[in-house]
Amino acid sequence: MASESERLSKKRKIDDQEAPAPVNSFANASEAGAVSNGREGSEEGEEGERPLRPWEVRSNEAISLRIVSANDESEIFHPDYSYEIFGQDEISYSAASLFTHVDISHGDIVGESDGLGRKPDDVLALLQKKLPTDFTQDYGVFLSHVREDAASSFKPIGTKLHEYSNEGDDVSYVIHSANFRTPGFVDFHRRLQIFLLWYIEGASYLQEDDNHWEMVLLYERRKQGKKRFSYSFVGYATYYPFYYYSVSDCDKRRVRISQFLVLPPFQEKGHGATLYKFMYEIFMKDEKIVQITVEDPNDSFCMMRDKCDLEYLIKAGVDAKLQLPVSAATLKDIAGKYKLTKRQTDRCVDMMIMRSIGPRDNQTQTALRLHIKRRIFRQNEDVFAQMKSTRAERIQQLEEAYEAAEEQYREILHRIKV
Numbered sequence: 001m002a003s004e005s006e007r008l009s010k011k012r013k014i015d016d017q018e019a020p021a022p023v024n025s026f027a028n029a030s031e032a033g034a035v036s037n038g039r040e041g042s043e044e045g046e047e048g049e050r051p052l053r054p055w056e057v058r059s060n061e062a063i064s065l066r067i068v069s070a071n072d073e074s075e076i077f078h079p080d081y082s083y084e085i086f087g088q089d090e091i092s093y094s095a096a097s098l099f100t101h102v103d104i105s106h107g108d109i110v111g112e113s114d115g116l117g118r119k120p121d122d123v124l125a126l127l128q129k130k131l132p133t134d135f136t137q138d139y140g141v142f143l144s145h146v147r148e149d150a151a152s153s154f155k156p157i158g159t160k161l162h163e164y165s166n167e168g169d170d171v172s173y174v175i176h177s178a179n180f181r182t183p184g185f186v187d188f189h190r191r192l193q194i195f196l197l198w199y200i201e202g203a204s205y206l207q208e209d210d211n212h213w214e215m216v217l218l219y220e221r222r223k224q225g226k227k228r229f230s231y232s233f234v235g236y237a238t239y240y241p242f243y244y245y246s247v248s249d250c251d252k253r254r255v256r257i258s259q260f261l262v263l264p265p266f267q268e269k270g271h272g273a274t275l276y277k278f279m280y281e282i283f284m285k286d287e288k289i290v291q292i293t294v295e296d297p298n299d300s301f302c303m304m305r306d307k308c309d310l311e312y313l314i315k316a317g318v319d320a321k322l323q324l325p326v327s328a329a330t331l332k333d334i335a336g337k338y339k340l341t342k343r344q345t346d347r348c349v350d351m352m353i354m355r356s357i358g359p360r361d362n363q364t365q366t367a368l369r370l371h372i373k374r375r376i377f378r379q380n381e382d383v384f385a386q387m388k389s390t391r392a393e394r395i396q397q398l399e400e401a402y403e404a405a406e407e408q409y410r411e412i413l414h415r416i417k418v
Helices: 123-128 139-153 185-192 194-199 271-285 299-315 328-337 342-356 362-379 381-386 391-415
Strands: 063-068 089-094 100-104 159-164 171-178 214-223 229-243 253-262 289-294
Touching (some): 159 271, 229 271, 271 289, 328 342, 362 381
Parallel strands (some): 063 089
16 A cells, blocks of 8 residues: 555545536545645556466457548557456447447457356457447448448537647548537437546446536548548547536536547647637636536646646736735636636646746745645645654655645646747
């Protein structure tokens, strides 16, 4: 078991504790007793894996995924999580409609006759519990759907909100909005949702009868002729509005981003940041929304979110008048104007001040160090009080939490482009 000092930066939280999580959300319990450095969503360290028996294979390696279009096929990629579904499978998706093909192969079957005391798993039956009912094992049928998609029979579901391009005139990306009331979306979402199990730890399927869920969908669009385009699904995000108590207005809402996914073939190309920034702009323009929260984000999402929020605040000139000590009124004003949680506001303000400090300004560097430590202590005061450790050990744990936060800040500041 990890010690407290090893777990300082690993607490996973929902960044707003007031609103209840929607049913079938992706919230995971925080590790009891861990000290948070102020950042939501650090991943837990992996436990040591036992050696494989001769007849075994890691399920993440056994399952191969690919996105197929009429002209080419993406490289094979693998899920990050597959403990709910396992087997020696290749699962292909039509790039546009995500029509699904399953191919299951295996070598010798190991079972009761080999003295192992168990029957082999029925892999297809396990998959059927999670896959849409219209998947096929006939590759010819699958290819016919791929060709139909490519022949412009597929049009993105929902309302087009935005379009951008970063790869030339022949390739662009379109963002659409949809929900479970959108015609055709329920069937499409049933094909899509298994990717959440593959890539979001602890994910579960959404309730289709909950009409509060909203989705933002991203597609790649390739020009095939003067008036013909083919589409590939890139990723999507879901969000859920909650009631927000306000004395002056009973129609206010707190919005929570719950799932956020870009498929592996499209990662590391800026699409996640573009999608997040677009959603942030939508929320900023909506007068009913007063706060943006994120449910159980992982490290990669936290990094992207911090970078995007920080760039937005700097472009808005928020950093121009910041100096230590930052008053509670200033923090509240920033959080309210830019619809951020207090925790996210604190982090962004810390980074903006750190960015402004000169290399020889030792006095301000020391003041910022103490400011961040005090904040970390306030956020974790109950945890520190419950720790069975000496005062010197608690001081050391606080120091390590600060160092983890500082490392994160400097990495994000190195990446911003303002």
